[in-house]
Amino acid sequence: MKKDGEIVTNVNLYTLQMQARLLEAMDNGAALQERTAGFDDPDGSVSFDDLLNACMASGGTSSLPAASASSAPAAAVSDAGQVSAAGSPASSCGEMRISDTGLQFVAEHEGYSATAYRGVDTQNLTIGYGHVLQPEETYSDLTQPQAMGLLKSDLSTYEDAVNREFSGTKLTQNQFDALVSFSYNLGANIWSKAPQFTSDVKNGASADVLKADFERISYCNGHQVQGLVNRRLDEFRLFEGQSV
Numbered sequence: 001m002k003k004d005g006e007i008v009t010n011v012n013l014y015t016l017q018m019q020a021r022l023l024e025a026m027d028n029g030a031a032l033q034e035r036t037a038g039f040d041d042p043d044g045s046v047s048f049d050d051l052l053n054a055c056m057a058s059g060g061t062s063s064l065p066a067a068s069a070s071s072a073p074a075a076a077v078s079d080a081g082q083v084s085a086a087g088s089p090a091s092s093c094g095e096m097r098i099s100d101t102g103l104q105f106v107a108e109h110e111g112y113s114a115t116a117y118r119g120v121d122t123q124n125l126t127i128g129y130g131h132v133l134q135p136e137e138t139y140s141d142l143t144q145p146q147a148m149g150l151l152k153s154d155l156s157t158y159e160d161a162v163n164r165e166f167s168g169t170k171l172t173q174n175q176f177d178a179l180v181s182f183s184y185n186l187g188a189n190i191w192s193k194a195p196q197f198t199s200d201v202k203n204g205a206s207a208d209v210l211k212a213d214f215e216r217i218s219y220c221n222g223h224q225v226q227g228l229v230n231r232r233l234d235e236f237r238l239f240e241g242q243s244v
Contacts, residue, residue: 090170094163098155102177105238106130106184107151109231114142120220120227130154130184155180161188169202178239185231186217211236 098106110130116139119126125133128147131154133139142150162179171179179201183190191198197213205213214236218228237244 090172090175093166093169093171093176096163096171096173096176097159098177098180099173102173102180102238103152103155105177105234105244106155106181107148109181109185109234110151112144112147114147115140120225122221155184158183158188161191165191165198166202172241174241175201175239178235181231181238182214182217182235185228190217207240210239214239 107129112129113127116125116127116133118124119130127133127139127150128142129151131139131147131150158180161183162176166179187193194213194217197217200209200213211233214232215229218224218232220228234244
């Protein structure tokens with residue numbers, strides 16, 4: 001059985017070890033700043049007591065308390081160190097799904113038609129919110145709820161296409177939504193046809209470069225279409241987290 005003096009000595013030794021680890025972490029200012037981003041503190045700093053308490057609570061490691069939802073940073077940072085204006089925290093693409101805002105964005109830009117029509121490509125019969133009629137389909141008069149159901153079902157293909165192409169790329173929800181809209185309008189295989197655009201998204205290109213990329217892809221049958229120009233600009237604004 002340990003005596004009281006031995007217990008006190010062990011506790012003191014343990015505390016000194018914790019302090020040593022924390023002081024070592026604090027010496028690395030850049031790393032510490034990155035790990036404390038968004039920490040719920042009025043002036044953005046973390047006290048030595050905060051660090052010590054976090055370290056003791058985690059069994060001796062120097063991990064910090066998780067950032068609270070209310071204090072999350074307003075901008076997302078890409079792997080390249082760039083700050084995204086899209087606002088929402090970036091996630092590694094792979095299993096993302098379009099948001100309600102993104103769904104509404106696509107619906108508004110596709111427009112609703114209860115009956116089949118031919119769009120600017122003239123090659124496909126389209127109904128609802130941009131649903132391309134297949135040979136076996138016999139839709140003749142779609143209600144808006146039916147059209148929205150078709151749109152949601154159709155978009156899963158394009159969500160999967162974006163997730164595959166940009167797997168591992170950090171995207172905000174706005175950026176993912178914009179890419180799904182882009183793909184739904186141009187085709188699930190658009191990424192291989194627009195390699196520069198795809199590369200620029202993956203590498204976190206500047207807003208000016210990405211805007212030019214979006215605007216460049218606004219042609220149909222060899223002619224620039226103003227409706228596509230407008231949509232590309234809106235997709236760029238959505239990608240950047242701007243008002244659309």
